[in-house]
Amino acid sequence: MRTIDDITGEILTLASTHFKVDRENLSPQEDFFKSLGIDSLQALELLTRLENHFNVELPDYEVQGVSDFQTLAERIQSRL
């Protein structure tokens, strides 16, 4: 059973790889639009990666208004 910290850590690793950003520069509470330098569509691209990784399905509306890794992790955990 993954904890919220496990999920957050995995999201940070996937995000850093996908968008080629140094993992050390990302933190859970951070605004991912800014720290990854992405727009809302690129955030949706990341979501598909996360779905495949965690084997869950997240409708687009589930992440509407979400902008930090921690909250994203909570949304994923609720569907695991």
Next chain:
Amino acid sequence: MANDPHSQVVMIDLGRQESLGSALREAVDKFAGETCLIEADRERENHRLTFRQYNDMSMRLAGFMQDRGFRAGSRAAIIMTNQSRWPVSAYAVFYSGGVLVPLDYKLTAAEQLAHLKHCHAEVLITEYHIWRAITQCDGFPDLSIGTVIVTDAPKNAEMQGAIPWDEARSANEPVFIPRKRSDWACIVYSSGTGGRPKGCVMTHDNYLEQCASLTALYPFWPGVRYLSILPSNHAIDFMVGFIGPFVCGATVVHLRTLRPEFVRESFSRYKITYVALVPLILKNLQAGLQARFDELPPVKRFVFNLLRAINKAMTKSQPNLDLSRKLLKQVHEGFGGELRAIFTGGAFSDPGMLQFFYDLGIQVGNGYGLTEAGTALTLNDFKPFRADTVGRPLPGVELKILNPDPDGIGQVAAHSRTIMSNYLDDPELTAETIVDGWLMTGDLGRFDSMGHLQLFGRVKNMIVTEEGKNVYPEDIESAFEGLPVKEFCVFAANYIWPERSMLGEKLIIVLHLDDEKVFDETLKQDLISRNNRLLNFKRISGYVIWDEEFPRTASMKIKRIVLAEQIRARFDRQESLKEL
């Protein structure tokens, strides 16, 4: 394209129609066996309906609504993501003579609740997750709404008085309620300032006129497939992805996700003919294509660039779709091979991006409009293609430039049968906005020698994002209440320092610090933290430190126009505006 042999012949005669209800009624009868709606979600296909099946679904809902007292002039709001039950519900409302209130599912639940109260909706048709969020709002107990119908509800969900979609049906045949052209068809909310909702009242005449002029330029016919990515409440999608294709017997493919990889796949899976996109999505498609071109091996890249240059030269004066499809076969096949045009609007598009697509033989119908004016006032007619303008006025639209400066630039005013009747319950704002029958757009523009409209900025203190969202500075100031400064004010940067451009619009905050205080790291972090609580498209991106008292009215409201003038007179944009 207007001369396409398929066009005009089959579409219903809009001139004979009195309302959207009658137009849709004739269409479902005329095209009964044609495919009307496909709803796709990722690789899945959720629904595929003929016009006959669509009609049956709408009639069940209309019967249910009429049983519960829905009648001519009753108002029904729809808040849904992009899905097939949106147009099913809309037809049920129009068939019953009702007024449709299409609300944006991306608004916060509190904003949706405020709009529902403002428009006095008697019926709400929505999705379970949206309804759940609305019921959790502070002001929910005051909401007076007779019927709430909810889709996508999980089993045993707490419905808070709502009725599941599948149970919203009646054994009674609904009655068709005729409406006149001058009757209200929709109340469409435009972004308002300071919590003042702007409900644009649109008549049946507004929409029927708009539909006639747009389908004359871009015809639909049975077999055409329109990809609907924008939600149906969006003014463009309502017309180009619902009314337009339906009255012509075409098919609308709803995609329930905006994920770029599924958007790209849908073009080829469904052999898409038309699509409407906001500039942000268009930019994403451009980036995807460019990445593919960059990966080509040198020889292939050389050949590709050569073919693109030939296409560019051969289509300089007018598009030649057949030629472009032959020359740049792989690019066009990537879009399904049958794409005729992409429509874009809702925000300003980068001319370089439009040219990128045109050089590939993909026509982007770039237009200009605003909620108050229906779908569009101008559209590029490709005679020839002009990336640097928003095209010429549509048939029936008159535009003029008010008080032009020596360069011919002034506020754009519009006169057309497509312009709204009024703002709901706001005669004062209506009188400010529609003067002697002319709509004051608040945008700055001029006409070039070929009659094309070019836009140069805004009269109003606001921005429009690449996603087509209007953001007013006053509406986000509450996020910064309590900031430890003497006073602050949010502006559109271009309002203080006009740039004669609609690109890269951003919001900034002007800070007047307490005496002896400096802008230190603590204050910066406080500012960032408050900013991050806003939705990303509403965030400020810079700040200016100002050292004088803000000019205020007797009631202590900031005189924004005067403050902007003072800042402009003393401060240079480059030197004073700091990135956050």
